[in-house]
Amino acid sequence: MGLRLRFAPSPTGYLHVGGARTALYNWLLARRSGGSFILRIEDTDLSRSTEEAIEAIMADLRWLGLEWDEGPGAGGEHWPYRQTGRYALYQDAARRLLRQGDAYRCFCSPEELRERREKALREGGNPMYDRRCRAIPEEEARRMEGEGRPYALRFRVPEEGETMVRDLIRGEVVFRNREIEDFVLLRNDGTPTYNLAVVVDDIDMRITHVVRGDDHLPNTPKQLLIYRALSKEPPAFAHLPMIVGTDGKPLSKRHGDVAVGYYREAGFLPEAMVNFLALLGWSLDDSTTIMDRGTLVANFSLDRVSSKPAVWDTDKLYWMNAQYIMALDDRELAEAVKPFLVREGLMADDDPRGMEKLRLAAPLIRERIKVLADAVPLLAFLFREVETEEDSRDFLEGEENRAVLREAGKRLLELENFHSKNIESTLRAMVEEMGLKPRRAFQPIRVAVTGSKVSPPLFESMELLGREKCLQRIARALEAGRDAAVS
């Protein structure tokens, strides 16, 4: 039986990792059940919603591979999948609630409400709405409406009894109705608030499971009351624990970057992000950590979702990304790294020879990078002339280093095949004859050829660079060293 789940972000900014996890869990459940994953834009807050944010969120979801079956850009029978285009529906529901007596007009202005609330808080009292407009007789309320007085529509919350939320993650959570205030359904400008819109949309879109952040848990009884007033069966609810930083505080900029886009640009692989996000509050068993998308889809379930906050552990993310990079074959890795070299101006977008070089270099960097961007400094020497790093110049100076470079240049010139194996045996023989430690002798060559004392394996790097370039760079290093000695 196919479940219907939705991810319903409000487009007030980029997609952050908490939202991404929520989206992923919904997507996973939909895919696992053969159901539908729906994207719905909750833009009832006109002043904070932007088109750019909608585009950015959709781009990030696509990057993560969380394709939606219905929603903006995907079609579906509930177009336009954004609340600003569905006002008629909310107004119908609101009218019905008013007609039934489950809602009433509130003529208090936002300003006076705010003042009353602040006063109550100051005096240590209860800041809940005092329900004063609830007592206005219907006749009177209609008359005031007729006079053109602005009003908001509030829900008439029962004064007795309690409302129980059956949460798939936390069990039964009971709220006393007297603790729930008469919340606003329609603002005085006629626009719906979140609680009304979300219920109407979830009913209309036949959502079966609402999986969202646990900051919504206290809202749920309000929504349940609306379902009941509308005589509709509510969906199942699951409230995910929030994501916090290693200090236990809610995840924020202080903990590093929280935007999914940041991770994409830093060179994290979407598959690694998905795996990592999945484990933020969920586990397959007591030992499995690396899981591909298929495994996730086949095994994900809400009853293994933890109810305690998940901590965003950047170290583990880097490790996991490295695991995924190591699993890429040469071609895949080359393709993945390419945009980063292009971005740094090391390679043209259309460069078949560059791609070939990249593919051959893939084995040299695969185990040395944690994010794709790490490949740039490691491979730069293959794509442009090198400038010796400041703290590496010592390796080009001194009699011993210069002797190594001179001798290496000579032997490499005479070498028959410029293959890494040959380069290695020649240089090793040279090192032995000169009576040097390999470690000491290879560093000057590395610095001369790559410009850095940290590089991919030397001999393979040299083969890739080619004899001519290697000899050039060794020669140039000898000249630079001489200048340094003179000055």
Next chain:
RNA sequence: GGCGCAUUAGUCUAGUUGGCCUAGGACGCCGCCCUCUCAAGGCGGAGAUCGCGGGUUCGAAUCCCGCAUGCGCUACCA
């Protein structure tokens, strides 16, 4: 102030109905090995009186109560 949620090592977590937990796995950390640098890899190690205090029980990380701490909500935000 009120309501709600949470509490296993630095971190992610396993521990679903109490005994198989002398609390398992992973990240990180430390040491050794490998080694042309950096990694990767192999081997080993330290690290948790399961927030605190009561109780139920032959037996509790697991059930109950209280406390503490953290967080969320308490908007005509979502």
